[in-house]
Amino acid sequence: MAFVEIGFKGNPLTIHKAITHPHFGEKTVLVTDTWDYVDLWLRRSNQEKARFFWQQAHSFYDATRVLPKIASPLPAYYCFLNATKAMLIAKGVNFGDQHGVSGYTSPGRTSLSNEFVKFQAGGILAALCTHLGEPPNGSTHSLADLLYNLPYVHRAYDLTFESAKELFIPIASPRIVKSNKTHEAWFVAELQGKYAAQKTLAKLPKGYEQELGDPDKFMIRRKKRFNWIGSDRPASIGRYRSYHQTLRSQVHYICGSQRLWYIKRGGNIPALIPRSSLTLAFAAMHKLSELSRYTPDRLARHFECQHNWLLSEFIESAPDQFLDEISSEMTGREFMPPGRSSRK
Structure with a gap:
């Protein structure tokens, strides 16, 4: 091979769930209740204000599990809002009182494409965007496009709107390697199954190519x-942190008992939104909460349309995914449920 894997703290150096301050090389937290772990973490850190909002978020989360889908987006959104406040406070990020997002509905038939969300330049969502390295630029997107850009409901989206292009390409064995001859290091991953083909290369985002260093696998x-200088690991890991943050704007995951990573395709796709799952889900759930609160009859009509399963999947899966992501951002750790399949 023309490269070697980089080891760090006894494990291969790889990508991390946290975008901003990941704790590379640390053991995965195997936990039955992430809410409880983070609450204790905040207590140990003397973050009582953040802990108050975290406990509120937990209460709203519990409410989403007992309410029908017409009503559950409202507490789900306030779960997202308060969990985000807790994370921002714990990280010392200032934010305004406004939510940082607004929405409106265009006249016409009941359609996800007629429900719109605007990212505001200030407020809580704007602070989250800035913290994650995204521009709070006042962009406006349809609810359909927001859901299209979320990996954990993308299969439901594809089955609902069969003409849509597949946006997420699954990758295996993501890791960081370095040259045998120089200090240069870079990200590699394997494509498997139907994706292990030359035609997939054209779908990759700008700045990616095939890796020919391992002839036995189809790698990018x-x-x-x-x-990466092995004799100066503190400086090397600092350089990787900067590299990793931009890398994670293109590589996304679905939480669960296994590590499922995807690279978001590039190209000229009008509906492609270059934002994280955290900010996209925050915005999408805000729009659904508005419908639930002010026009529940309209939200009910959405569940009479062809996209009813897509909406159900988002409302059901988004709280757990958001919890996993925001917990990683706050603590710098990775969380997975206990069990043999989740152990390293």
Whole structure:
């Protein structure tokens, strides 16, 4: 091979769920209740204000599990809102009192494409965007496009709207490797099954190409490099943190008992939104909460349309995915349910 894997704290150096301050090389937290773990973490950190909002978020989360789908988006959104407040406070990020998002409905038939969300330049969502390295630029998106860009409901989206292009490409064995001859290091991953083909390369985002260093596997790599110097690991891991944050804007995951990673395709796709799952889900759930609160009859009509399963999947899965992501951002750790399949 033309490269070697980089080891860090006894494990291969790889990508991390946290975008901003990941604790590379640390053991995965195997936990039955992430809410309880983070609450104790905040207590140990003397973050009582953040802990208050975290406990509120937990209460709203519990409410989503007993309410019907017409009503559950409202507490789900306030769960997202308060969990985000807790994370921002714990990280020392300032934010305004406004939610940072607004929505409206275009006249016409009941359609996800007629429900719109606007990212505001200030407020809580704007602070989350800035913290994650995204621009709070006042962009407006339809609810359909927001859901299209979420990996954990993408299969439901594809089955609902069969003409839509597949947006997420599954990857295996993501890791960081370095040259045998220089200090250059880069990201590699394996494509498997039907994706292990030359035609997949054209779908990759800009800055990726095939990795030819392992002839036995169909691999891809990121062209951008950083320096990894084994004799100076603190500086090397610092360089990787910067590299990793931009990498994670293109690589996304679905939470569960296994590590499921996907690279978001590139190309000229009008509905493609270059934002994280956290900010997209926050915005989408805000719109659904508005419908639930002010026009529940309209939300009910959405469940009479062809996209009813897609909406149901989002409302059901988004709270757990959001919890996993925001917990990782707050603590820098990765969480998985206990069990043999989740152990390293």
